[in-house]
Amino acid sequence: MDRIDKDLLNRMQKGFPLSGRPFLVLGRELGISEGEALERTARLKEEGYIRRIGGVFHTPGLGFYSTLVAARVVPEKLEGIAEQISGWRGVTHNYERDGDFNLWFTLTAQSEAEADAVLQEVAAAGGVEKLMKLPALRRFKVELNLFIE
Amino acid sequence: MDALTKKIVSALQGDIPLVREPYRQLARELGISEGELLERLSRMKSDGLLRRVAAVLRHRRVGFVANAMVAWRVPEEEVEDAGQAMASFPEASHVYRRPAFPDWPYNIYTMIHGTSREECEEVVEKMSSVTGIGDCVVLYSTREFKKTSMDYFEGGEGER
Numbered sequence: 001m002d003r004i005d006k007d008l009l010n011r012m013q014k015g016f017p018l019s020g021r022p023f024l025v026l027g028r029e030l031g032i033s034e035g036e037a038l039e040r041t042a043r044l045k046e047e048g049y050i051r052r053i054g055g056v057f058h059t060p061g062l063g064f065y066s067t068l069v070a071a072r073v074v075p076e077k078l079e080g081i082a083e084q085i086s087g088w089r090g091v092t093h094n095y096e097r098d099g100d101f102n103l104w105f106t107l108t109a110q111s112e113a114e115a116d117a118v119l120q121e122v123a124a125a126g127g128v129e130k131l132m133k134l135p136a137l138r139r140f141k142v143e144l145n146l147f148i149e
Numbered sequence: 150m151d152a153l154t155k156k157i158v159s160a161l162q163g164d165i166p167l168v169r170e171p172y173r174q175l176a177r178e179l180g181i182s183e184g185e186l187l188e189r190l191s192r193m194k195s196d197g198l199l200r201r202v203a204a205v206l207r208h209r210r211v212g213f214v215a216n217a218m219v220a221w222r223v224p225e226e227e228v229e230d231a232g233q234a235m236a237s238f239p240e241a242s243h244v245y246r247r248p249a250f251p252d253w254p255y256n257i258y259t260m261i262h263g264t265s266r267e268e269c270e271e272v273v274e275k276m277s278s279v280t281g282i283g284d285c286v287v288l289y290s291t292r293e294f295k296k297t298s299m300d301y302f303e304g305g306e307g308e309r
Binding site for chain 2: 068
């Protein structure tokens with residue numbers, strides 16, 4: 001990646017222009033042509049630096065319930081239970097972490113009741129010792145901007 | 150939420166097409182004009198449905214290989230100030246207040262992204278000295294089982 005690639009990534013994380021010609025807007029800002037901005041973006045996507053370019057929605061704004069969940073899972077069962085959890089469409093992030101609670105995942109559902117039903121199934125799986133539902137009570141900051149030097 | 154809004158969410162929750170006029174192409178697929186799509190998106194933004202249209206990067210691929218979730222135990226009367234102060238760190242994202250439990254007394258969570266664990270730990274120390282909150286646990290992810298974006302209305306296309 002050269003300097004322009006990095007500037008392009010830093011810029012597009014903050015926002016992709018809501019304009020008829022977004023690559024023209026980006027290109028102007030970075031001092032390159034529309035075609036070059038488009039080509040560079042396609043290459044950065046292809047090379048795996050960009051996961052996706054698209055809408056980042058406010059889950060509660062769309063009427064959905066979402067929560068972080070921490071689970072304490074018997075280590076021998078972790079992999080199987082993690083796989084089962086990942087199978088739910090509403091689970092978007094699922095990580096093993098070191099510590100007392102070793103599995104952390106986010107769950108989005110139509111309602112809290114629907115989320116609870118999923119969690120009841122998870123809890124019923126042998127090997128889940130404890131589940132904590134940790135919904136956001138206040139969001140101080142949501143955006144993630146990885147500044148690439 | 151009307152049917153068109155749902156269709157727009159479905160169209161935008163995946164990848165936008167990488168062409169010179171991506172919104173024109175999306176609008177055509179939705180059966181509306183480009184102008185109407187752009188107007189709708191602006192309105193969804195001001196209504197708080199859409200945070201932004203943006204690039205989401207692969208952390209590790211761009212060099213942020215250490216990603217720590219830090220859970221802080223903050224006294225009730227300091228939650229607001231500490232939350233704001235933590236949010237001001239550029240290395241931090243997702244600064245949320247969450248419920249505490251008797252055996253898990255942490256109530257503010259931050260995600261910290263760095264190029265190494267040492268770098269994350271330096272940020273944690275800085276946050277701690279700025280806020281005066283010393284009680285925290287740093288939880289690194291050791292395995293990624295799933296990372297995707299939400300398919301809200303089962304209509305998304307492309308890579309998640």
